[in-house]
């Protein structure tokens with residue numbers, strides 16, 4: 001049974017290992033000459049690639065020999081931040097606290113409240129630093145900590161995470177669409193279609209037919225980073241490669257490109273923490 005399933009490379013087999021905090025994916029590969037084990041930050045999964053012809057028992061032995069290494073790698077994975085009430089997420093690179101505020105009709109489904117400058121930013125807590133706004137006990141939303149801006153989501157914990165995810169995706173699409181057209185105008189091209197997806201391996205892609213796809217997770221990154229990814233994909237509408245001419249085009253429309261590339265290299269994997277479940 002196990003072996004049969006493993007022979008279909010299109011559908012990797014996912015296993016849960018005792019004492020290991022993330023799923024293990026087994027993949028058969030025709031090209032693989034030996035076992036390879038890696039931990040994917042973006043998918044929060046261990047991936048074991050097996051040569052086509054080896055027996056599954058050998059995979060078990062290989063895994064047993066590398067179990068300590070695997071556990072150490074998994075311990076080093078950044079903690080996921082699920083969309084729970086009170087979670088702190090970066091929105092356009094700025095920390096925001098998620099609040100599921102119950103049934104509030106007049107505000108719309110999701111809205112952002114800026115941090116209240118009157119509230120102390122540091123060391124504030126309900127007991128030690130009461131403030132004016134708190135004197136009105138019925139206004140409980142306002143008495144919450146305002147040191148960081150909040151993303152308020154109407155509804156409770158049940159529908160909140162879904163609503164928040166939809167909203168973030170829509171914000172990402174709006175920002176990416178705006179910046180895509182900006183760079184397209186600069187470079188004299190027109191994208192055919194822009195879409196936003198949950199792609200785990202790339203921040204953006206551009207097809208030869210002119211369709212540009214982005215990862216919605218770019219909404220968590222600072223704005224210049226999202227802007228760079230848009231510039232990068234738009235430049236592919238003129239140069240379908242990563243040669244010197246391509247990079248000249250990116251720099252022409254996005255002078256800060258090096259800063260953004262460095263940011264992505266250093267922090268990109270972090271963007272996958274948010275909304276992930278543990």
Ligand SMILES: [Zn+2]
Nearest residue numbers: 232236241242
């Ligand atoms: Zn590219």
